[in-house]
Amino acid sequence: MIEANLPAMFVVSYISISLLIVLAGVRFKESAQPLATFGAGVTAVLSLVGWIVVKANTEAGFPAIRYGFGGWAPPIGIEFVLDGLSAFFLMVVNGVAAVVLWHSAGNLDKHLDAHPPTFYALASLFLLGLNGMILTGDLFNLYVFLEISSLSSYALIAIGSRQAPLAAFRYLILGTVGGTLYLIGVGFMYAMTGTLNMIDMMAIIPLIAEEPAVLVALLLMIVGIGVKAALFPLYGWLPESYTQTNSISSALIAPIGTKVAAYVMIRVLLFVFGASGLNAVWPLSEVIAYLAGAGILFGSIMAILQKNLKRMLAFSSVSQIGYILMGVALMNPLAFAGALFHVLNHAIMKATLFMVSSHLERQEESVDIRDFNDSYRVKYPWTMATFTLAAISMIGLPPMAGFFSKWMLALGTIEADHWVLLGVILTSSLLNAVYFFGILEKVYLRRSGQKEASQASMNEVSWGMRLPALILALTLLCFGFFNVPLLDILQTLFPV
Amino acid sequence: MEMFLANYAYAFTLLILCIGLYGMFFKRNLVKKVIGLSIFQAAVIMFFVSLASKMGGTVPVKWDEIPVEMIDGYMNPLPHTLMLTAIVVGVATQGVAFGLLVNIWNRFKTLEEDALNEAILEDSRD
Amino acid sequence: MKRSFESPITLLGARALAPFIMMFGLYVIFHGHYSPGGGFQGGALLAASVLLMRVASGSKTSSLILSNAVTTPMGVVGVLIYFGTGLLAMFLGGSNFLDYEGLPIPGMSPYYLRYTGILIIEVGVGLAVMAALVLIYDKMADGEVSQ
Numbered sequence: 001m002i003e004a005n006l007p008a009m010f011v012v013s014y015i016s017i018s019l020l021i022v023l024a025g026v027r028f029k030e031s032a033q034p035l036a037t038f039g040a041g042v043t044a045v046l047s048l049v050g051w052i053v054v055k056a057n058t059e060a061g062f063p064a065i066r067y068g069f070g071g072w073a074p075p076i077g078i079e080f081v082l083d084g085l086s087a088f089f090l091m092v093v094n095g096v097a098a099v100v101l102w103h104s105a106g107n108l109d110k111h112l113d114a115h116p117p118t119f120y121a122l123a124s125l126f127l128l129g130l131n132g133m134i135l136t137g138d139l140f141n142l143y144v145f146l147e148i149s150s151l152s153s154y155a156l157i158a159i160g161s162r163q164a165p166l167a168a169f170r171y172l173i174l175g176t177v178g179g180t181l182y183l184i185g186v187g188f189m190y191a192m193t194g195t196l197n198m199i200d201m202m203a204i205i206p207l208i209a210e211e212p213a214v215l216v217a218l219l220l221m222i223v224g225i226g227v228k229a230a231l232f233p234l235y236g237w238l239p240e241s242y243t244q245t246n247s248i249s250s251a252l253i254a255p256i257g258t259k260v261a262a263y264v265m266i267r268v269l270l271f272v273f274g275a276s277g278l279n280a281v282w283p284l285s286e287v288i289a290y291l292a293g294a295g296i297l298f299g300s301i302m303a304i305l306q307k308n309l310k311r312m313l314a315f316s317s318v319s320q321i322g323y324i325l326m327g328v329a330l331m332n333p334l335a336f337a338g339a340l341f342h343v344l345n346h347a348i349m350k351a352t353l354f355m356v357s358s359h360l361e362r363q364e365e366s367v368d369i370r371d372f373n374d375s376y377r378v379k380y381p382w383t384m385a386t387f388t389l390a391a392i393s394m395i396g397l398p399p400m401a402g403f404f405s406k407w408m409l410a411l412g413t414i415e416a417d418h419w420v421l422l423g424v425i426l427t428s429s430l431l432n433a434v435y436f437f438g439i440l441e442k443v444y445l446r447r448s449g450q451k452e453a454s455q456a457s458m459n460e461v462s463w464g465m466r467l468p469a470l471i472l473a474l475t476l477l478c479f480g481f482f483n484v485p486l487l488d489i490l491q492t493l494f495p496v
Numbered sequence: 497m498e499m500f501l502a503n504y505a506y507a508f509t510l511l512i513l514c515i516g517l518y519g520m521f522f523k524r525n526l527v528k529k530v531i532g533l534s535i536f537q538a539a540v541i542m543f544f545v546s547l548a549s550k551m552g553g554t555v556p557v558k559w560d561e562i563p564v565e566m567i568d569g570y571m572n573p574l575p576h577t578l579m580l581t582a583i584v585v586g587v588a589t590q591g592v593a594f595g596l597l598v599n600i601w602n603r604f605k606t607l608e609e610d611a612l613n614e615a616i617l618e619d620s621r622d
Numbered sequence: 623m624k625r626s627f628e629s630p631i632t633l634l635g636a637r638a639l640a641p642f643i644m645m646f647g648l649y650v651i652f653h654g655h656y657s658p659g660g661g662f663q664g665g666a667l668l669a670a671s672v673l674l675m676r677v678a679s680g681s682k683t684s685s686l687i688l689s690n691a692v693t694t695p696m697g698v699v700g701v702l703i704y705f706g707t708g709l710l711a712m713f714l715g716g717s718n719f720l721d722y723e724g725l726p727i728p729g730m731s732p733y734y735l736r737y738t739g740i741l742i743i744e745v746g747v748g749l750a751v752m753a754a755l756v757l758i759y760d761k762m763a764d765g766e767v768s769q
Contacts, residue, residue, distance in 0.1 A: 005712055008719035012712075015705055022698050071721030140578050147585045154592050158599065163616055165599040172596065173520060176533055176589050180540050183582065187544050190575070557657055584662055584751075591758040598765040 006050055007067040007080035007135055010090065013043050014128035018121045025117020033105050036120035040098035040127060047090035054087045066137065066199075074137070075200050081137035084493045088340065089134045089263050093256045096347045097127050099468045100255070103355055104248040106465035107362060119159065123252060126152035130260045139186045139196045139272075142264060143179060146228070149260070150175050153253050160245040167240040174237045178227025185220035188213050198272050205273055209280035218277075218284065221268055229261035231288070231325055232295030235318045239302075242314035247358030250310065254354055255347040258321045262343065266328050271495050275331050289329035293424040295322035300431035304438075309357050309367040312435060313350070316394070319428060320346045326421060327409050335412020337490035342405035344479065345393065348472050349402065352390040355469040359383045359461045372442040379459045382466045384443055389473035391436040393480075396429045401479035408487060505546040512539035524609045526600065530593045537586040541579045548575040623763040626680030636678035643671035651748040655737065661744040665751025672756050681763055690760055693753050700750030704743045711739070 002009055017039030024031045057063055064083035068074050101123065108116060129149025136142050154175070158168035190196055192213050193204045208214055227234045238258075242250050269278055269285070278284050299319025306312040324346070327339025359380065361367050376384060393402035406425060413422040460466060479486065500507055516539055519532025548571050556573035558564065601607055604615050627633065644667075651664030675684040708720040717724040722739025723732045730738065 005719060008712070012705075012709065012719065015701075019698055019702060019705070022694065026695070067718065069718060069720050071718050071723055140581075144581055144585070147589070151588055151592055154596070158596055162603055162619065165596045165603065166612060166616070169526065169593065169596045169600065172589070172593055173529055173533060177520070177536070180537055184540055184543065187540070187547060187575075191547050555658070580660070580662060588754075591754075594762060595758070595765075598762050602765060 003053070005067070006046070006053065007065060007082045008069070009046055010043055010131045010135060011128060013039055013046065014124050014131060018124035018128065021117050021121045021124060025115075025121070029116055032116040032120040033101070033108060036124055037098060037101040037105070039124055040094060040101050043127070043131070044091070044094040044098045047087065047094045050082055051087040051091055054082060054084055058084065075195060075197050078141050079137045079197070080135040081199070082135060084489075085263075085266065085340075086134050088490070088493070089260065089343070090131065092344050092347050093127070093130050093134065093260065096255050096351050096472075097252060099472055100248075100251045100351055100355070103251065103465055103468035106462045107248055107358055119156070119248075122152045122155050125149075126156060126252070130256060133260050134263055137198050139189065139198060139201070140183075143183050143186060146179055146182070146264075149257070150179060150228070153249075153257060156249040156253060157241050157245040159249065163240075164244040164246075167237075167244040171237040171241045174227055174234075178224045178234070180224070181220050181227070182224030185217045185224060188217035188220065192217070198267065201272050202274070205277045209273075209277040214277075215281045218273065222265075222284070222288065225261055225264050225268065229258050229265060229325065230295075230318055230321050232291040232298065232322065235295065235299075238318055239311055239314045242317065243308060243311040247354065247361055251351055251354035251358060254314070254317055255350040258317065259324070259343050259347055262321060262324050262328065262339075265325065270328065270331075270336075274495070285329045285331055289326050289418065289421060292322040292324075292326035292329060293421050295319065296326065296424055296428045297431075300428045300435075304431060304435045306435075307369050309360070309369055309439075310354075312369070313353050313357065316432070316435075317346075317350060319432075320350070320394075323406070323409060323425070326424075327412060330412050330416045330418065330421075332412055332415050333491045333494040334408055334415050336494040337487050338405050338408030338410075338412050340490045340493065341401070341408060341483070341487060345401045345405050345476065348476055348479075349390050349393050352386060352469050352472045352476075353394075355465070355472075356383055356387045356390070359465060359469070362461060363459055369439060369442070372439060374443070374446050376443045381458065382460055382470065386466075386469045386473045388440060388444075389476060391440060393476045395433045395436055399477065399480045401476045401483060404480060404483040404487070505549075506543070509539050509543040509546065512542065526597055526607045526609065526612075530590060530597070533593070534586060534590055537582070537589075541582055541586075544575040544579050544582070548572040623677075623759075623766050624681045626683065627678050633678050636674045640671040640675050643674065644668055647671065647748075651744055652741070654744045655740050661747025662751050664744075665748040666755065668748065668752040669755035672752070673759055676756075676759060676763075681760075688756060693757050693760065697750050697753030697757065700746045700748070700753060703746030703749070707739055707742050707746070 017035060021032050021035050024035065054063065054065070057065065064081050066074055067080045067082070068077045069079065070077055072078075101120075126149050129145045129147075129152060132145030133142055133149065136145060154168050154172045157171060158165045160167075186196070189201065192208055192211060193201050195201055195204070205214070223234070227237075230238045242254050245253075269288075275285070296319050299315045299317070299322060303312045303315035303319065306315060320342070324339045324342050327335040327342065330336075357367055360376075360383070363380070364371070389400070393400035396402045396406040398404075406429060410422055410425050413419070413425065513536060516532050516534075516536030519535060520529050521532075523529060523532065550568060550571050553569060553571040554562065556570045556576060562569035564570075597607065600612070604612055606612060606615070647664045647667030647670075649664075650659040650667055651661060654660030654664065672684070672688050675687055678684075707722070707725070710726065711717060711721050711724040712719045714724060714726045722736045725735050725739055727735060727738065
């Protein structure tokens with residue numbers, strides 16, 4: 001019976017876990033974190049089951065599971081669609097979330113004199129919203145889940161430094177404007193097609209793709225989703241939000257929040273509208289690709305200038321989401337597979353890097369890069385090793401997985417004859433190397449004339465915190481070695 | 497001019513949207529920004545409801561005098577239900593926004609954007 | 623927000639009006655499937671009656687009507703009613719999530735089962751919305767720094 005209702009079980013598990021956390025939190029405050037990790041873990045296993053089921057279905061010939069809620073058949077009712085793309089994103093989101101929530105157990109005493117049950121219930125609702133956005137097959141239902149995850153993330157970000165509520169307020173204003181613009185776009189599409197179902201709309205759009213109303217709807221939806229996905233000029237909320245918040249929220253929201261918005265872009269641009277509908281009046285896919293390219297360069301350059309480790313990682317996120325959106329906008333299977341593989345890689349890499357920054361913040365009380373020095377090599381050997389593995393993958397050196405995703409993206413730009421974007425990818429890899437190697441140099445190499453590393457002894461965080469970060473960094477190595485079968489599967493997910 | 501008169505509902509929606517955006521971007525007080533946000537969301541709700549209207553249609557509540565087969569007698573109920581959800585989302589967003597504002601007031605003792613920017617600058621200086 | 627409003631006329635007016643608003647809110651919830659109304663609208667009216675008393679008589683006195691310790695569990699119970707109905711329909715009835723045809727109430731045709739299912743979830747939504755709106759006010763009042 002779980003098999004038959006598989007798409008609904010994701011939503012069911014997260015709602016029940018969040019209700020359970022609130023109810024148990026009245027009496028047992030410490031039970032919140034184990035319950036949340038358990039919920040995310042169960043959903044990660046369910047998403048693995050979903051991937052296997054979808055693989056079996058694809059061999060049998062019908063790739064997508066369509067599940068109508070309330071028993072109403074799809075065009076009338078709201079449905080959840082579980083196909084290859086959704087199953088992949090579900091695995092990424094739930095897997096990374098489970099590891100991050102496991103890691104947060106070691107960091108709880110420092111941060112949450114507030115209230116663990118509230119925090120973890122909000123985290124479960126955030127994950128509920130993300131899962132719903134990935135699974136849904138209905139445009140308005142997507143708006144509802146988008147707002148669920150956004151409201152939870154505004155509250156999660158507001159817990160942190162003294163300026164955190166201000167950063168969260170700015171994110172609230174910009175994020176709600178984005179969601180509302182998306183809603184107006186959905187209204188225009190409903191007025192033109194009479195349906196809100198994605199698969200239904202896919203059939204109707206080729207007939208009306210040149211109407212001005214459809215063009216306006218498309219632009220509004222791109223801008224609306226672009227605010228949540230931090231597409232180039234619309235990234236303004238991201239640096240402050242990821243910097244001022246506490247380390248558990250940043251490790252949870254930064255790797256997966258913008259990726260699901262990129263998934264929504266894929267669904268709306270590539271599946272609902274399609275390459276022909278997208279470029280019917282204006283060459284919008286090229287505009288998005290070039291904006292994403294500008295975002296890549298801008299993010300990398302700004303990251304070099306930062307002195308705060310978390311703000312550097314935030315600008316690096318702006319740059320990496322540019323890679324993903326560029327791969328989506330190039331409209332060929334190679335770039336698409338590169339973009340999806342980069343989603344997986346960047347989620348794991350960013351989670352690892354934010355976890356490392358939380359270790360440093362916990363032990364050193366500051367994340368200022370100017371304070372990094374030689375003694376870190378002795379005080380935090382495991383943390384710095386994890387940081388090195390993740391940094392090598394971010395720059396894009398083989399055999400780490402980051403190299404292969406950038407390689408596929410570069411192949412995609414060659415295939416689409418966009419030589420400027422190829423230059424952008426290569427230049428930004430060099431720029432990434434500048435800011436990551438800067439930190440590695442401070443930690444591992446000693447300049448001539450500097451005194452010997454002070455008599456520091458190992459001051460590492462607990463194994464409960466080191467282990468998840470190390471496991472994630474090692475999975476990057478695994479994905480690097482075994483990337484060929486995965487990339488082949490990802491290329492087949494491109495909608496023809 | 498007659499295009500404007502024929503589509504007056506959409507013109508008013510656009511006007512209210514612009515008022516909301518003006519409030520959000522050009523007013524310096526944070527509470528006024530939240531008010532601008534709620535005006536912006538109200539404009540979207542008006543837009544959807546105006547999509548649902550039909551000439552000569554009545555509210556979409558079943559009435560025995562007008563049989564269900566005569567679909568021009570009832571307005572389209574789908575945008576009405578969508579907007580119920582959107583109103584709830586708007587209320588929740590304003591709740592979160594006001595909670596954040598209470599927190600900002602407790603920490604900074606001001607809600608004017610200029611004073612807040614100065615406070616942030618002073619914080620980062622030391 | 624925590625102190626009561628200082629005029630006896632406001633207090634008298636609020637005390638007179640609040641029960642009728644609550645009654646009207648219940649009417650709107652239960653008539654949701656038949657005329658304009660429903661869970662959210664009725665819940666907002668119920669919350670309005672509680673908040674009227676909170677504003678007029680202060681937090682301490684009106685917590686006799688609805689105390690802080692009750693509001694969060696009430697909201698959770700409201701969501702549980704909605705969610706539980708959907709789950710019951712899924713597990714015991716063998717149909718999809720939220721398909722009220724599968725509710726295990728004997729002797730009703732599927733048409734009336736869906737009718738009843740909607741009624742039950744509207745009650746759940748009303749409770750949850752009332753709890754949420756009262757909680758927003760209470761948390762803001764808690765954050766108030768007294769002069």
